[in-house]
């Protein structure tokens with residue numbers, strides 16, 4: 584999910600379009616070379632499958648179809664909805680994988696430190712820890728980020744064959760493009776939906792509803808999936 588400040592939707596779309604264009608222009612060979620230099624190797628610590636380490640697992644539409652076919656209970660609206668209309672209904676760009684009720688916030692599909700759907704795991708799980716997006720580093724400088732959680736998990740400096748590095752780079756770029764495309768489609772949909780239904784994004788109502796949820800109240804969240812909105816009732820924690 585991309586956090587959206589109070590700027591008109593069409594400008595948000597334009598910003599994402601610029602981002603996807605620069606992503607498309609990024610040479611896969613450059614990412615492949617970073618992957619080779621870093622030489623990441625998974626140690627199966629399973630940290631990346633917990634919310635405490637990694638935040639939520641956002642699902643593309645194709646992943647939602649897979650999750651529903653395995654266990655529909657694994658889905659929940661992604662956190663931090665982008666919009667709230669003047670009537671207090673939230674709108675979020677997609678689904679996330681539910682977490683278990685443990686301290687780490689383990690993924691619904693994590694069992695004894697292993698993914699129990701490994702062969703059918705989701706798009707982001709297949710490319711992790713590789714990423715390809717521009718964000719601010721600890722020094723505040725915005726630049727391309729290619730590896731998530733560097734030096735916080737796994738082992739490094741392993742030899743990875745060139746063809747594998749290139750394949751990982753292509754897969755990562757495909758994922759990041761698919762994610763941005765999804766966000767752009769969501770924003771365009773919402774612009775039209777608000778306009779057609781006489782609705783608008785209300786930051787005041789957004790804050791009011793978040794406060795209600797924090798006191799144990801409930802709210803409706805409309806989740807964007809496959810070109811439509813799906814309603815969900817969410818209950819806040821008191």
Ligand code: SF4
Pocket residue numbers: 631632633640680690691692693697698699700701704705708
């Ligand atoms: S689906 Fe599997 S690989 Fe993906 S976060 Fe969950 S346990 Fe980890």
